[in-house]
Amino acid sequence: MAEEVTVEIRTDQGKRRIRRLRKAGKTPAVLYGHGQASVSLAVPTEQLEAVIRHGSRVVKLRGALQEQAIIRELQWDIYGLEILHVDFVRVYEHEMVEIKVPLELRGEAPGVKEGGVLEQLVHEVRIQCDVNVIPEKVYVSVHGLGLNGSVSLAAVELPPKAKLLDDPETVVVQCIAPKEMEEEEAIPAAASGEPELIGRKPEQEEEKEEEE
């Protein structure tokens, strides 16, 4: 479902003006695509954050422009607290787009009841689908996942007419036996003393050479 975002045409450029814009509660944005000229925009930060929070990907731009777009990229600050900039790409009705969607697990794995731990290796998946049916999330069922078993991307439940772009043989989730504390501690214990020096021969060899 497309959410509406009110946009303004932005003429301000440069970091000082953009900082002022952000202080005023707006986020800089850019709209491009379909071979048309790119347009610099300003979006109310509250509206943008709401769109991101709701997981919407398609937005209807209102105000200075009347277009439909998808969110292509977000730039975050170092701490991941604020959105610094957003890229919108123009899309038509029923256009096929390539997009990344979050991947979640569905159900309870029998392997967990046997004492295993679920390890999710893939958290997002690239798909191609109609812009009107972009799913918020895609799911993988782990109902049949036993201990030491795995599920691949081929098992992802996709919406109709959607196509998977990633390798279907990629392992998404595996159920592994939990590591014991002692077993984990034993790994770094092997490396004791000082580390080996790269390019330096061991002391015994050096002594032999000196004797010769």
Next chain:
Amino acid sequence: MAMMPKRVKHRKSQRGRIRGNATRGNRVVFGDYGLQAMQGGWISAQVIEAGRIAAQQYLRTEGRLYVRVFPHKPITSIPLETRMGKGKGEPEYWAAVVKPGTILYEISGVSEEAARLCFARLAHKMPVKVRFVRRRPTI
């Protein structure tokens, strides 16, 4: 025993300065929740290990813990009551150089509440200010 590199090019390193923020290793990648450093500093191998044990004891066999930092830097010190000079001290311990924004640990396979409680225990051991973070939304 604490972590340390297996092979190094030089036994000792200069102190260096921690400038700027983390532009790499500043987002949750492997797990669902993370512990992010809000200050820069050196985190010794012993502290990293203490944090790992504290988290592991809380989690027991549930979930999975990821340690995102590694102590690559040898820290030297000179013995007490030593006169000035006579060169640089001997390596004492290993530390990870952490910039503000670095993700230190990640957890997956547990609820947010459990992850918060686990990181709260772990945060007490850290020599820098830290905060709880979630995975960023997929775009």
